[in-house]
Amino acid sequence: xxxxxxxxxxxxxxxxxxxxxxxxxxxxxxxxxxxxxxxxxxxxxxxxxxxxxxxxxxxxxxxxxxxxxxxxxxxxxxxxxxxxxxxxxxxxxxxxxxxxxxxxxxxxxxxxxxxxxxxxxxxxxxxxxxxxxxxxxxxxxxxxxxxxxxxxxxxxxxxxxxxxxxxxxxxxxxxxxxxxxxxxxxxxxxxxxxxxxxxxxxxxxxxxxxxxxxxxxxxxxxxxxxxxxxxxxxxxxxxxxxxxxxxxxxxxxxxxxxxxxxxxxxxxxxxxxxxxxxxxxxxxxxxxxxxxxxxxxxxxxxxxxxxxxxxxxxxxxxxxxxxxxxxxxxxxxxxxxxxxxxxxxxxxxxxxxxxxxxxxxxxxxxxxxxxxxxxxxxxxxxxxxxxx
Numbered sequence: 001x002x003x004x005x006x007x008x009x010x011x012x013x014x015x016x017x018x019x020x021x022x023x024x025x026x027x028x029x030x031x032x033x034x035x036x037x038x039x040x041x042x043x044x045x046x047x048x049x050x051x052x053x054x055x056x057x058x059x060x061x062x063x064x065x066x067x068x069x070x071x072x073x074x075x076x077x078x079x080x081x082x083x084x085x086x087x088x089x090x091x092x093x094x095x096x097x098x099x100x101x102x103x104x105x106x107x108x109x110x111x112x113x114x115x116x117x118x119x120x121x122x123x124x125x126x127x128x129x130x131x132x133x134x135x136x137x138x139x140x141x142x143x144x145x146x147x148x149x150x151x152x153x154x155x156x157x158x159x160x161x162x163x164x165x166x167x168x169x170x171x172x173x174x175x176x177x178x179x180x181x182x183x184x185x186x187x188x189x190x191x192x193x194x195x196x197x198x199x200x201x202x203x204x205x206x207x208x209x210x211x212x213x214x215x216x217x218x219x220x221x222x223x224x225x226x227x228x229x230x231x232x233x234x235x236x237x238x239x240x241x242x243x244x245x246x247x248x249x250x251x252x253x254x255x256x257x258x259x260x261x262x263x264x265x266x267x268x269x270x271x272x273x274x275x276x277x278x279x280x281x282x283x284x285x286x287x288x289x290x291x292x293x294x295x296x297x298x299x300x301x302x303x304x305x306x307x308x309x310x311x312x313x314x315x316x317x318x319x320x321x322x323x324x325x326x327x328x329x330x331x332x333x334x335x336x337x338x339x340x341x342x343x344x345x346x347x348x349x350x351x352x353x354x355x356x357x358x359x360x361x362x363x364x365x366x367x368x369x370x371x372x373x374x375x376x377x378x379x380x381x382x383x384x385x386x387x388x
Contacts, residue, residue: 009280031384048247084172096152111154119145140173163205272297273388291319305344
């Protein structure tokens with residue numbers, strides 16, 4: 001009888017391991033009736049935990065403790081800036097939406113002519129003395145000058161308010177471009193606000209220091225709440241929810257030998273043939289354990305939605321450094337990855353002749369796709385066909 005050792009992924013603890021097995025056991029039975037499934041519950045003994053009850057998590061602002069503690073009230077502009085980074089024209093669109101019918105007297109300048117000309121001057125100069133905005137400022141100013149939102153916003157706002165709205169739109173566009181380019185340096189709020197004040201003055205606002213112009217309540221889809229105030233206020237709860245998964249990965253990469261040794265000890269108690277079936281981090285663990293030394297009786301490695309190939313290619317797999325080949329004692333390797341699972345990687349291109357990839361499609365978006373393998377008949381069929 002073939003024994004299949006199931007090695008779970010990150011963050012799995014009871015009762016969720018039992019739920020997984022309740023799916024996997026009948027799924028395998030349908031394609032491999034003679035297989036016996038044994039779980040390696042490494043999470044209970046070796047999984048990550050907050051050993052000091054989360055003492056490393058800073059107290060939230062407003063708690064009265066910790067460096068820089070303060071209050072994040074409903075007037076905090078961080079949320080509004082997050083919305084602007086997502087869509088730099090959001091505040092301009094809100095202003096434009098409030099424009100009513102307006103008749104311009106014959107021969108009079110349109111309300112957007114002056115701000116449009118000032119934007120072109122900023123584009124020609126392409127420099128901000130506050131030194132918070134880089135070369136993207138020129139492009140941002142040109143695009144803003146061309147925006148169809150500029151005229152209705154100019155009709156809805158006075159010169160002072162419009163100058164601040166345009167200045168924030170410019171700053172947000174430059175910062176958003178830096179974020180998209182993964183710039184390693186981002187300006188802080190004080191530096192950003194100094195740049196905005198300078199731009200607002202150049203766009204017709206009163207000299208800096210006489211007012212900042214409050215941000216408008218912006219229209220559009222809601223902010224992703226994890227972006228700012230919500231995440232800060234609820235950091236403890238978010239950490240409690242996320243740390244088993246993230247912590248398991250970090251602990252394995254730093255101190256994974258105990259997890260691998262536990263797997264070796266379990267396999268030593270089983271009669272061959274044995275198959276290692278690892279999901280996600282469980283697949284990395286199985287691969288690492290096999291690479292680090294022969295496991296008598298193990299005749300097949302199956303990884304599902306695993307990052308082992310990616311870690312190998314990036315030089316982060318503990319047991320094998322790219323481009324070193326798989327040791328000869330590693331058994332045949334079946335690697336399954338869902339096309340929509342961003343945490344599943346291909347092994348065959350890295351280990352031709354040693355690993356065999358099967359691409360599946362659960363028709364689920366990520367991250368659901370990462371956990372949808374166990375209801376996919378294609379997965380069980382691929383495994384069943386290769387069991388010794």
